[in-house]
Amino acid sequence: MTGRAHPAPAEEKVADELVVRLAALDACAVSDALDRLGLPGAALGLTALAAPRRIAGRAVTVHLVDDRPGAAPGGRHLGTAAVDASGPGDVIVVAHHGRRHVAGWGGVLSAGARRNGVEGVVVHGACRDVDEARELDLPLYATTGVPVTARGRVVERAWNVPVDIADVPVYPGDLVIADASGVVFVPAAHAEEVLATAEAIVTKERAMVERVRAGHPMAEVMSADYETMLDGGARR
Incomplete structure (x- = not known):
């Protein structure tokens, strides 16, 4: 080409x-x-x-x-x-x-x-x-x-x-x-879907940070649910 x-x-x-x-x-x-x-x-x-x-x-x-x-x-x-x-x-x-x-x-x-x-x-x-x-x-x-x-x-x-x-x-x-x-x-063909998913991830993680700032134990904030967030969220 x-x-x-x-x-x-x-x-x-x-x-x-x-x-x-x-x-x-x-x-x-x-x-x-x-x-x-x-x-x-x-x-x-x-x-x-x-x-x-x-x-x-x-x-x-x-x-x-x-x-x-x-x-x-x-x-x-x-x-x-x-x-x-x-x-x-x-x-x-x-x-x-x-x-x-x-x-x-x-x-x-x-x-x-x-x-x-x-x-x-x-x-x-x-x-x-x-x-x-x-x-x-x-x-x-x-x-x-x-x-x-x-x-x-x-x-x-x-x-x-x-x-x-x-x-x-x-x-x-x-x-x-x-x-x-x-x-x-x-990929341009998946842009809307990827961005919507990323925005949902950011919303969840911001809520987690707010819980950290509010004094919740880290083990509670980053619970087993956090480890499976990629099934509907995020991973680090």
């Missing part, structure tokens, strides 16, 4: 209202909701390298491959089309396949993403110019930082296509939430 692929109906962007609801949650509640529904979503091994605040939005994907003859249709630099097409409510998601020896994102791209109001960037692998992302206050989640350039090493095969992020399938328009606990993806 090369160039841009238009998303299938199940991959269409979810409504802005759902993005707002997602932003009111956290990665743990969303992960618990996915567990409850038997869906994958938590992309392990990614952490905040710059502007470590919670981000939420719709995925605009980029697929990177090793540089070789014919690997980059059109010859444009990786990530540029996704940056140009993205704005508020979007999270750029780069499938760098866990590469740690070469960057899959850099400072000029960060400047463009910040200019366009992109919510943040997720890279499954290394990125560089992390200091610049910090100066720009652009949330950047990745595997690690590295100074080595992508030029001559990796290229963009396609953007706005289905990708794999740490063994989680991600489609254009899927929901993304990331915070200090990690990165979680929500």
Whole structure:
């Protein structure tokens, strides 16, 4: 698959209202909701390298491959089309396949993403110019930082296509939430169900915290019922 692929109906962007609801949650509640529904979503091994605040939005994907003859249709630099097409409510998601020896994102791209109001960037692998992302206050989640350039090493095969992020399938328009606990993806086709489940989990856990503040013993608050909350709630 090369160039841009238009998303299938199940991959269409979810409504802005759902993005707002997602932003009111956290990665743990969303992960618990996915567990409850038997869906994958938590992309392990990614952490905040710059502007470590919670981000939420719709995925605009980029697929990177090793540089070789014919690997980059059109010859444009990786990530540029996704940056140009993205704005508020979007999270750029780069499938760098866990590469740690070469960057899959850099400072000029960060400047463009910040200019366009992109919510943040997720890279499954290394990125560089992390200091610049910090100066720009652009949330950047990745595997690690590295100074080595992508030029001559990796290229963009396609953007706005289905990708794999740490063994989680991600489609254009899927929901993304990331915070200090990690990165979680929500399939667009299940967004309403996942968010409603996560909201119910948050309500239950807030009630538990209120009981803690009221002085109830922890063993009582976190009873056997808590251990089975994923049958209708949450797990830690």
